[in-house]
Amino acid sequence: MKKKYGAESVAQIATFGTMAAQGRGPRRRSRARPAVSLLRRHREADPVPAGQAGQRSREARATEPLLAEREQKEEEVRELLALAESLEGLTRNVGMHAGGVLIAPGKLTDFCPLYTQAGSDALVSQFDKDDVEAVGLVKFDFLGLTTLTILDWTLRYVKRLDPASDLDLETLPLDDRATYDIFKAANTAAVFQFESRGMRDLMKQAPPTRFEDIIALVALYRPGRWSSSPTYTARKTGRERFDYPRPAGSSRSSVRPTA
Numbered sequence: 551m552k553k554k555y556g557a558e559s560v561a562q563i564a565t566f567g568t569m570a571a572q573g574r575g576p577r578r579r580s581r582a583r584p585a586v587s588l589l590r591r592h593r594e595a596d597p598v599p600a601g602q603a604g605q606r607s608r609e610a611r612a613t614e615p616l617l618a619e620r621e622q623k624e625e626e627v628r629e630l631l632a633l634a635e636s637l638e639g640l641t642r643n644v645g646m647h648a649g650g651v652l653i654a655p656g657k658l659t660d661f662c663p664l665y666t667q668a669g670s671d672a673l674v675s676q677f678d679k680d681d682v683e684a685v686g687l688v689k690f691d692f693l694g695l696t697t698l699t700i701l702d703w704t705l706r707y708v709k710r711l712d713p714a715s716d717l718d719l720e721t722l723p724l725d726d727r728a729t730y731d732i733f734k735a736a737n738t739a740a741v742f743q744f745e746s747r748g749m750r751d752l753m754k755q756a757p758p759t760r761f762e763d764i765i766a767l768v769a770l771y772r773p774g775r776w777s778s779s780p781t782y783t784a785r786k787t788g789r790e791r792f793d794y795p796r797p798a799g800s801s802r803s804s805v806r807p808t809a
Contacts, residue, residue: 551651558657561664561673563650563682563689567643646674649691652682661685697742724761733758743768756783 551560620627646667652675654661662685663676675682682689701719708717732738734757736750743749749771756779758764763786770779784790 551653555653557673558659559654561652561658561675563647563652563675563679564665564677565645565647566641566678567645569637569640569642647679649693650679651690651692653688653690661687695742697740700740730757730759733764743771746771752779752783755779756786 622628652658652662658664658673658675662682664673665676666672667674675687677685679689705717705719708715733744733753736753738744738750738753744753744767749767752767752771756763756767758767766782769775770782781790785792
């Protein structure tokens with residue numbers, strides 16, 4: 551990208567890590583108070599539920615009764631939680647997005663501040679992914695996929711074995727039954743997006759039989775849509791009937807939309 555658009559017009563994108571209730575920030579603040587012993591620091595921080603990214607102390611109180619109870623009864627806990635809340639959400643560190651790249655129509659310094667990471671001369675924006683879009687810059691995600699290399703090696707190997715082969719990835723059929731049998735068996739090691747254990751379990755629950763099923767599985771295997779996967783698998787396998795917003799054959803104007 552730098553060769554094509556110019557080194558002054560291409561940069562990577564910053565990411566900002568923030569302090570959370572279960573992170574180091576609130577615990578670091580407690581270390582500044584000599585009156586709080588090592589044991590009490592851990593006893594007071596541990597009730598904060600783990601595994602919930604970005605959860606704040608006030609949210610933790612609602613999900614962990616022990617934390618709310620100790621806040622009411624113990625002044626030190628109440629004070630520590632108040633101090634921790636003042637730190638939550640503050641930027642703790644700056645990093646670089648793994649695949650995000652900015653491309654500007656001119657010098658990037660005309661659009662956003664830049665910096666370079668220690669030990670590198672690569673430019674990085676001081677805006678995160680949301681801010682760079684807000685100022686009108688074009689953002690791309692570039693992924694380096696080992697699976698693409700494997701496909702390239704496979705094609706070269708086939709050509710070497712059979713110089714007359716006309717194998718072309720662009721013209722491979724999307725309805726090959728043997729391929730879907732591989733997906734149904736979840737034998738998808740080294741297949742991009744389908745090699746994780748969770749995805750293989752999902753394929754066994756809702757075996758794909760056409761390319762549209764492949765698309766649906768990739769879309770479902772995301773945190774925001776994962777809750778819909780039980781409904782999808784139940785309908786895909788015929789265990790649950792389909793419900794539609796309006797009867798078949800009815801016009802949009804004659805049926806009121808459903809919530």
